[in-house]
Amino acid sequence: MKSIHIDNQNSTILIGESYLNTRKYLPEKKCFLICDENIYAHYKSFVDEFEHIIIGCGEGIKTWSSVEKIVEELLAGGADRNSYLLGMGGGLVCDVTGFVASVFMRGLQFGFISTSLLSQVDASVGGKNGINFGKLKNMVGVFNPPQFVICDTQLLKTLPEREVRSGFGEVIKHALIKDKDLFKFLKDNQNALLNLDSELMEDLIYRAVSIKTDVVNKDPFEKGERKKLNFGHTIGHAIENNSGLTHGEAVSVGMTLATKLSEEMCGLDIEESSEVIALLRKFRLPVDHEVPAETINEFLIKDKKKNRSSIDFILLNGIGEACIKAIPIEDLKNKVHQLCESKVK
Ligand SMILES: NC(=O)c1ccc[n+]([C@@H]2O[C@H](COP(=O)([O-])OP(=O)(O)OC[C@H]3O[C@@H](n4cnc5c(N)ncnc54)[C@H](O)[C@@H]3O)[C@@H](O)[C@H]2O)c1
Ligand SMILES: [Zn+2]
Secondary structure, X not given: OEEEEEHHHOEEEEEOOOHHHHHHHOOOOOEEEEEEHHHHHHOHHHHOOOEEEEEOOOHHHOOHHHHHHHHHHHHHOOOOXXXXXXXXXXXXXXXXXXXXXXXXXXXXXXEEEEOOHHHHHHHOOOOEEEXXXXXXXXXXXXXXXXXXXXXXXXXXXXXXXXXXXXXXXXHHHHHHHHOHHHHHHHHHOHHHHHOOOHHHHHHHHHHHHHHHHHHHHHOOOOOOHHHHHHOOHHHHHHHHHOOOOOHHHXXXXXXXXXXXXXXXXXXXXXXXXXXXXXXXHHOOOOOOXXXXXXXXXXXXXXXXXXXXXXXXXXXXXXXXXXXXXXXXXXXXXXXXXXXXXXXXX
């Protein structure tokens, strides 16, 4: 087991710890476990050991009505300011649990058992919690870190294969923005990683979390450096909202388009650009999409990362080196049109 402490958030990520040891990390408080229906189906006997609240599955549950349901159940279960919330699930359950914990009675302490690859390497690290507002993702939320996050690689064995690949999308993102060696590690170990080899997965999650932690430590409130974690997400979110793709799949398409744009705007080497796209394909992630440019552009205008007349867009100078460029919205809209017209080779 390896642990990483995020100093300025007083939050500890435990990689390779068994979820069965969770009680070691819980304070002597009344604890409510929150999970979704899938987690309950797979881990019923563990969940039943706690007072628990079960929510539905899918992005559609990241809403005010889920927050209301959880608050109602907490009140019915006798929760007070001294209670503790334990979110057990993927990014969705963690985002909703962290949000409820932040606002219920002005804030409860909370921790996560992170069960999807995407949440282990990304969603549960860094203290962002929130819910969607209509079609707008993560529009209502807070920065508030969990006390601990357990990332047990054994939990990934029940994760659907498509969700595993989706999680690799975020890992590839971490490598692309910060760590060329991690990119090579992914290239060299692709088959073993897709088969969830425990030792390699632990190593991979540790490296990915270290990258995110490093960025979050430098910039906890996303004023600068942390924006790089949004690589592939600006267009990715637009695609996610207008297609049947998962978050990681949509980010893969978003990264492909941002990589192509980097050739033109940052002089990214064409060979490196091809390597990026080849790696995404190796992890069986999509690099193309059918969403019309107009739909993407409409979404970009509403996107919360919009900064007056320009959008802070993340591009690559090279593999492992991201940069932030403020692109005027009108220019970006034209570029989206061009990118959508040219199919990825
Ligand atoms: N807070 C952040 O910093 C941050 C960062 C990235 C993504 N996110 C958010 O995370 C969400 C996506 O997270 P996700 O991909 O984990 O989605 P998810 O939580 O919906 O999980 C994906 C699916 O896998 C199932 N599942 C999860 N773990 C399982 C397991 N061990 N065994 C069997 N089934 C399991 C879930 O029930 C769900 O159906 C999005 O809402 C995104 O906005 C947040
Ligand atoms: Zn993401």
